[in-house]
């Protein structure tokens with residue numbers, strides 16, 4: 112009797128669970144809808160604009176015709192420039208915090224500072240960059256100043272993800288390395304860092320992806336409205352996709368819609384490709400992980 | 403009467419959380435012998451082993467005092483080159499912990515960090531070490547497979563090979579067979595008998611029967627104190643201290 116009633120209870124619970132899961136699936140589908148909708152809308156309207164010419168030629172006719180080459184190249188330069196500064200510095204800081212820093216008030220303060228930095232609105236970074244790099248260091252409105260500004264914005268992400276990626280590598284590997292006569296740095300370099308690398312790379316890509324898509328930090332530091340040629344030195348200002356999109360959507364009267372959609376689609380693909388590669392690296396690393 | 407390889411003198415160890423893991427321990431580790439440390443869990447056996455190769459440096463330690471002399475040198479000295487020390491005093495842990503690398507690279511790791519880069523030398527030393535650990539026959543055709551791809555018993559022999567590759571003077575084993583089947587356990591025990599003539603063995607077995615089986619010399623630890631030390635043949639048969647007797651006869655622990 113009691114056996115039977117508990118049997119029914121289990122069935123009821125299973126049914127309830129089933130309803131719960133279905134509900135969660137439906138809700139998550141609905142939250143996805145707007146995103147999918149936006150992507151679909153941009154792809155549908157932007158795809159016809161994307162031609163080889165559009166990607167590889169200079170804008171003409173006050174940007175109302177021609178291509179967006181300088182904006183694409185500019186965003187590439189800025190992303191690379193950001194990586195050059197933020198990756199070595201961020202990874203080194205992450206290694207220091209995870210492996211070497213003592214656990215005390217000072218390092219706790221540093222961690223809190225890093226977390227707070229990650230939450231600062233990007234326009235504040237832009238103004239800081241203007242004051243620090245453009246004016247004080249006299250770098251002018253330039254790729255260099257903009258890259259440095261984006262680096263400062265990206266650093267917290269890279270530092271935190273590097274630290275986190277190192278921390279999840281089990282302590283026992285450090286002990287074994289030491290027991291086999293490895294110095295602390297040898298253990299880190301040969302075992303710990305390689306194991307953390309997928310996680311670090313994911314953080315780096317996500318950080319750079321944000322840098323590539325931001326307008327505010329480059330607005331006062333290196334982005335320019337229009338450039339009749341490609342930048343030829345790090346001290347040149349540059350066009351960039353996000354700022355270009357802002358300009359052609361709001362500042363140029365009589366701007367053909369398809370050029371706007373095309374530009375947005377290019378930026379979207381740029382960012383999505385980075386995002387996808389980060390996800391792929393992470394999934395593949397999870398599968399191949401030996402711990 | 404065999405000579406002393408490691409001489410522990412009035413050694414005490416307290417962790418940062420306040421635990422006094424070892425209290426004024428004095429002990430001779432005999433060369434060319436199997437030295438057993440036994441006693442209930444928490445007695446300080448692992449702490450002592452980790453002190454002997456300075457792996458204790460990686461833990462939060464509040465204070466150590468006393469001396470541990472290895473070949474006449476106090477290894478607790480701040481100036482002690484710990485990497486060289488750890489190459490001479492190898493360690494096998496209770497669970498097999500292959501590094502996340504190939505079988506080959508697991509054995510080569512210690513050699514590489516010691517500066518050996520010649521592929522021919524590495525190959526011959528890795529092969530030699532795997533043969534010594536009786537693993538070569540089972541893995542020679544898949545040296546590039548991950549260390550974790552082999553069975554637990556094979557992994558533990560891999561960990562042994564990894565230590566043997568460095569040609570250590572001492573091997574310490576902390577409950578090395580606690581996760582292994584009886585067949586592999588027996589193999590490892592007979593292996594220790596084989597090597598003890600050239601490599602001093604210190605082992606903290608995970609049970610009494612193994613302690614009694616392998617001990618040339620045995621030391622009983624209880625809550626950080628060395629209670630009794632003696633030849634294995636005597637200590638397990640005729641313990642002098644009541645507490646040792648209680649433990650050996652299975653009355654506690």
Ligand SMILES: Nc1ncnc2c1ncn2[C@@H]1O[C@H](COP(=O)(O)OP(=O)(O)O)[C@@H](O)[C@H]1O
Pocket residue numbers: 417418419421422423441442443444445446447448449450461462
């Ligand atoms: N890393 C550590 N930090 C703090 N306390 C520890 C640490 N390792 C061991 N201890 C404590 O030291 C005592 C001795 O432990 P251990 O050396 O592992 O003994 P055994 O190997 O005989 O079981 C125990 O009370 C244990 O909790």
Ligand SMILES: [Mg+2]
Pocket residue numbers: 444447448449576
């Ligand atoms: Mg132990």
